[in-house]
Amino acid sequence: MTKAQSRPLLIEIGVEEIPAGVSRQLYEALCQEIGSLLATNGISPNAPTLSQAFTPRRLLYYQKACPTRQADRDEVVWGPPESVAYRDGRPTPAAEGFAKKNGLSVGDFTLEDKGDGKGRYMKAVVHRPGRATAEILAEAMPGILRRLPSPKRMKWNDGEARDDAFIRPVRWIVARLGDTVIPFSFAGVGSGKLSRGHRILGGEGEIDIDDPKKWLKAQHVMLQQGERMKHIDSVMAKAAGYVPDYALLEEVADLTEWPVPILCEFDEKFVVLPREVIRITLKNHQRCFLVGDSSNKFFAVANIKHKGKKDQQTVAKGNARVVNARLSDAMFYFDRDPKQTLDARVERLNDIIFQDGLGTVGDQVARLRNFVLDAAGAIGADANTVQRAAYLCKSDLTTGLVGEFPELQGYMGGIYAHLQGEPEGVAKAIAEHYRPAGAEDALPATPEARLIAVAERADKLLGYFHLGRIPTASADPYGLRRAAIGLIRLLADQQMPVELTLTRV
Numbered sequence: 001m002t003k004a005q006s007r008p009l010l011i012e013i014g015v016e017e018i019p020a021g022v023s024r025q026l027y028e029a030l031c032q033e034i035g036s037l038l039a040t041n042g043i044s045p046n047a048p049t050l051s052q053a054f055t056p057r058r059l060l061y062y063q064k065a066c067p068t069r070q071a072d073r074d075e076v077v078w079g080p081p082e083s084v085a086y087r088d089g090r091p092t093p094a095a096e097g098f099a100k101k102n103g104l105s106v107g108d109f110t111l112e113d114k115g116d117g118k119g120r121y122m123k124a125v126v127h128r129p130g131r132a133t134a135e136i137l138a139e140a141m142p143g144i145l146r147r148l149p150s151p152k153r154m155k156w157n158d159g160e161a162r163d164d165a166f167i168r169p170v171r172w173i174v175a176r177l178g179d180t181v182i183p184f185s186f187a188g189v190g191s192g193k194l195s196r197g198h199r200i201l202g203g204e205g206e207i208d209i210d211d212p213k214k215w216l217k218a219q220h221v222m223l224q225q226g227e228r229m230k231h232i233d234s235v236m237a238k239a240a241g242y243v244p245d246y247a248l249l250e251e252v253a254d255l256t257e258w259p260v261p262i263l264c265e266f267d268e269k270f271v272v273l274p275r276e277v278i279r280i281t282l283k284n285h286q287r288c289f290l291v292g293d294s295s296n297k298f299f300a301v302a303n304i305k306h307k308g309k310k311d312q313q314t315v316a317k318g319n320a321r322v323v324n325a326r327l328s329d330a331m332f333y334f335d336r337d338p339k340q341t342l343d344a345r346v347e348r349l350n351d352i353i354f355q356d357g358l359g360t361v362g363d364q365v366a367r368l369r370n371f372v373l374d375a376a377g378a379i380g381a382d383a384n385t386v387q388r389a390a391y392l393c394k395s396d397l398t399t400g401l402v403g404e405f406p407e408l409q410g411y412m413g414g415i416y417a418h419l420q421g422e423p424e425g426v427a428k429a430i431a432e433h434y435r436p437a438g439a440e441d442a443l444p445a446t447p448e449a450r451l452i453a454v455a456e457r458a459d460k461l462l463g464y465f466h467l468g469r470i471p472t473a474s475a476d477p478y479g480l481r482r483a484a485i486g487l488i489r490l491l492a493d494q495q496m497p498v499e500l501t502l503t504r505v
Contacts, residue, residue, distance in 0.1 A: 007178030008209045009066035009133075012195055013145065013186075014172035017056040020254035022167060024225065026148050027054040027061075033144040034061055034137075041136050043067050050213060052225040055257045057199070060223060062212055068177060070130030077102055079122030082111050095122060102126070134177045138184045141175065145186045164188070172196055176209055197221050198258050200304055220258040220305065228253040235261040236299050241292030248283050255287070256303040264288070264316040268296045270327040274415050277330050280405050285326045286319060298323065333400035337412075338419050342395040349394055358463045361394050364456075368393070371455040379454075379496070381447040382425065389429035390452050392417060396430075410434040436486050443493055450490055457487040 011034070018026070031048050038044065049064040079085060085095035091106045099106045104124055112123040146164060153165035164170075164187040175182035175191035184191050195207035197219020208215035213223050222228045229249050236242045253259065270278065271294060282288040282298050291297040300319040306312045350362035358364070368390045376383040396402045396413035414431025422430075425448055432449035433456065435441055444450045460483050464470075471480050491497070 005068050006065035007068050007180075008176075009063040010060070010174060010176050010207065010209055010212055011062075011137075011141070011182070012058055012060040012172075012174040012207065012212075013170060014058050014174075014196055015166065015170050016168040017255075018168055019151075020056075020251045022151060023054040023056065023059065023254055024052070026150065026167065027052070027059045029148050030059055030061055030144070033147065037136070037140050037144070038066070038133075041131075041133075042070050042073065043133055043136075050224065053213075053223050054225060055221060055223065055228075056255055057196075057257060058221075058223075060212065066133060066177060068133050068180075070133070070136070072130050073128050075126045075128050077104070077124045077126055078114065079109060079124070081118065082120045082122075085109075085111075085122050098122065099124075134180050134182045137175070137177070137182045141182070141184045141191075142186045174207055178209065198304075201258060222258060225250075225253050228256060228259050232259050232261055232301055236289060236291075239263065239291050239297065239299070241295065242289070242299075245283065245289060248287060248289065252287055252301045256301060258303060258305060260302045260305055261289075261299045262302055262312050262316050262319070263291075264298050264300050264319045264323070266296050266298065266320055266323045266327060270324070270331060271296050273327065273330060273334055274412075276411050277334065277401065277405070277408065278327065280407050281326050281330050282323060284405065284407070286323055288319065288323065329404065330401060333404060337399040337401055338416055341420050342392045342413065342416055342422075345395040345398045346391065348398045352397060355463065355467070357467045361397060364459060365391065365394055367459050368452060368455045371459065372451050375451060375455070379447045379451050381451045385423065385425040386429065386448040386451050388422070389426045389433070389448055390455070392422070392426070393430045393433050393452055436489055438482070439485065443490060443496075447496060450496060454487060454490050457483045457490070461487065 011030075013030075035047070044067055048061055050060065050062045053060040053062060079098045080094055085092055085098075095106055095109075099109065099122075102124070104126070108126075109122040109124045111120040113120050142164075145166070148167075150167040153167060154169070155163075155165045156169045158169070166187055170187040170189045172194065173184075173186065173189050173191040174193060174195050175184065176193060181193060182191055193206045194204055195212075195216075196202065196204050197216060198221050202219030202221060205215075205219075216223050222231065232252060233244060233249060237244075266278075275290070275293065279290045282290050286300065288301075289299040291299060298319075300315070302315055306315065346362070346365070349365060350360050352361040353359075354361045354364045369387060372381070372386045372390045373383065376386055393410070393413060396409055396416060399412060399416070402409045402412050410433060411431055414427045417427035417430050425446060428446050429444075429448040429452055432444040432446070433452040435444045435449070435453060444453050460478075461480060464478055464480055469478055469480070471478075476482075
């Protein structure tokens with residue numbers, strides 16, 4: 001048979017804006033499902049020609065060359081054994097029923113040995129002509145879209161009853177194999193050739209099947225997430241003191257189709273706030289990037305190209321107005337919190353439940369103090385310093401600023417310890433005892449901080465395992481794997497090894 005022709009395959013699902021962090025998950029699942037479908041049907045399962053082809057408003061699967069048909073194939077059909085299929089040399093109803101079920105007659109079968117030592121079986125070799133790839137995809141795509149993983153699904157009704165649920169309302173579907181439309185419907189939307197560009201800057205039209213990325217770029221859509229991240233980073237890198245934040249960069253790229261970084265300024269009076277407080281405020285409330293070690297500049301990332309400098313200044317002022325309000329809240333807490341010392345706050349930890357069955361945070365602090373006192377010599381930590389730091393290390397949980405920004409726990413404890421005159425070693429141990437927070441996070445720099453970090457993780461693991469809260473293959477709600485990995489890193493570090501055994505823990 002002549003080899004099947006190949007044509008570009010493009011499937012685009014257009015939706016309302018998908019929450020940050022979900023598009024990649026949906027896109028990767030879509031690629032896996034389509035690739036598996038093609039492979040199962042003997043169609044070349046090439047990886048998508050475009051990687052990371054997703055934006056807040058679209059998931060796009062694209063293969064530059066996909067066979068338009070399956071290859072013809074010969075399929076062996078085995079039936080019942082001879083003892084069941086024939087009686088007195090004549091086919092039984094079982095044999096005739098099996099043949100009819102497979103669209104054959106008994107005469108199409110021979111008796112062959114399978115090689116299993118159990119005698120002969122009915123056997124037929126059936127020539128199966130290849131099906132059209134578009135037909136296979138049309139049958140499977142609605143089911144594939146229904147199976148895509150999503151943290152939440154929604155149903156909507158804007159005039160027509162819809163039975164399908166999806167992460168956000170589906171607005172258009174492009175499904176093409178070359179010039180052929182792959183016909184199917186999902187969530188009340190039928191497939192076709194028409195795509196849409198940027199919500200404001202773009203329009204509707206027939207997407208270029210040979211170069212969809214170029215067509216979308218003309219419609220002010222940067223299709224690939226990596227391209228958007230690189231663009232945002234390259235623009236902001238021109239500003240002196242810009243420090244990349246990969247997680248925020250990825251999130252902002254997930255929220256924009258045509259990202260435009262805009263340099264803004266907040267009120268200079270807020271520069272006196274600790275730098276991390278400003279950074280977290282900008283990141284969590286406005287998804288903005290802080291610039292420099294002491295400046296009042298920051299970047300906001302818009303999702304639209306502005307007509308002129310005046311428009312950009314208007315956007316910058318709008319972002320600054322919101323940021324100033326948030327920083328004013330942070331300044332209020334930063335001024336108020338130190339009026340009560342960390343020592344005075346320790347008693348309040350007895351009112352905060354650590355975990356049902358494990359007592360309060362105050363109980364946790366008591367366990368940490370006992371641990372570090374017994375183990376200080378194993379790591380060369382100063383006993384007095386580590387005891388004091390362990391006593392105060394959770395006090396910042398009762399402060400207004402940490403209540404507003406939980407990410408600042410530990411960091412603000414170190415800041416407030418400095419302000420109330422605690423020794424440098426105590427303040428540093430409080431500030432660093434949550435490290436490492438992730439696989440790439442730095443380890444604490446001092447033996448006192450490391451010892452408290454070891455104590456906290458050992459206490460958490462032993463406590464939760466005692467309660468039977470053991471992680472499963474799919475769920476780890478208490479972050480025990482992260483705690484275990486952090487503990488291993490702390491114990492195994494060659495620069496400052498910790499010599500402890502399970503019996504001593």
